[in-house]
Amino acid sequence: MLVIVPIKRSRRAGNSDEELSPAMHTDDCVAAPHPDWNRLIAAIAVRQDRDAFRKLFEYFAPRVKTYFQRSGASEAHAEELAQETMLTVWRKASLFDPNSSGASAWIFAIGRNLRIDAFRRERRGGAIQVSEIEAEFKVDEAPLPDMSLASAQSETRVRVALEQLPADQVRVVELSFFEEKAHAEIAGILGIPLGTVKSRLRLAINRLRIALGEPT
Amino acid sequence: MTLQHHPDDCTLAAFAAGTLDLGEHVAIATHLVGCSQCRGFVRAMEGVGGTVLASLPPTPMSADALLQLEARLSDTSEPQQTESMPPISDTGIPSLPKFVRQYRMGGWQWVAPRVRLRRIDLPVPSKTRVFLLRSGPGTRMLQHSHTGVEMTCVLAGAFEHEGGYFGPGDFDLGDETIDHRPIVKGREDCICLVAMRGDLRLEGLLGRLIQPFVRL
Structure with missing residues (x-):
């Protein structure tokens, strides 16, 4: 069964340290499925x-x-x-x-x-x-050779991979892909150099690709 | 046949997120027609999009939102999306995505000896110009510089430059810092789809002479 659990927001940049305590990472079993x-x-x-x-x-x-x-x-x-x-x-x-x-x-x-x-x-x-x-x-419309990529299992893997990404990388992925911000804008929002935005993005995507078992 | 040259992960992810400019979207979609590997990655990135969506903090809907919507569920009087697509023109290039073939295209324009160009009119304003470029065997493809990124998809034939050999399905990315001088290889005409952002500047004496006539 496919269960999507929200990504823990405790990994967010700017959150205080106590939120990153190990106790916060066991809430999968607490959250209502x-x-x-x-x-x-x-x-x-x-x-x-x-x-x-x-x-x-x-x-x-x-x-x-x-x-x-x-x-x-x-x-x-x-x-x-x-x-x-x-x-x-x-x-x-x-x-x-x-x-x-x-x-x-x-x-x-x-x-x-x-x-x-x-x-x-x-x-x-x-x-x-x-x-x-x-x-x-x-x-x-042609089917992909490896449909396992799109399976529920891979969705779980993506979720786990996202959870494991450092908060600063997740933030850049979100801003870039889902809030339509140009890289320069993201640099402004986060107060980091443009090059850092790009490198974080690259790192995050590489990690996701590896999690997906994709050849890079 | 294995493709050698692919778009980078960040661009594929932006495609999945739907944040690319339409002209660039067309170039990536053209590559995807022939590349199941990149299609798999795009699909996986849509999975990432889903995971991020499912993990967003909720914004309360208005109190009667569900009721209002439920009233519309059985209402068939609302205009449904119809599949009334404009006719698809036969360009003789099967690797061009179907949706692109619905766009209006200009005729083949003479650019230089054995080099012709055919403009594709995008249905919405785009920062990127898209055109087909057809170059005869042995010709140097349009020598030019530009002020922004340029995406090239090989549809037929092949070309080569310092970056390698590019056959059908391959994808090439250039920017203002790269001065490639591609030469058409083989006996076939090389047909490429090019999406170019920024201004085009044709190089050389011939280029400067014809520049005023090449209205992209």
């Missing part, structure tokens, strides 16, 4: 299970909203986009393939596409369809 997201999405696909949808909404909508806000959307717009994301989860549940991606990765991709769509609409008017953006990411 999440339901199996993959099965919830399957339940929506198979029998339009509203109860499953509610569970997904309660966990993901507030986090998706945070994602949009961090990407620069206003509170109201982020709320609206989070609604759209969840509506898409409902409508496209039958397209979800648990063998190809984990539930959270799938929801992330939906949110990402809606974010790009919103960004383009802002600049070009209403003529854009999110299906255009979906097509941009569907670069090839």
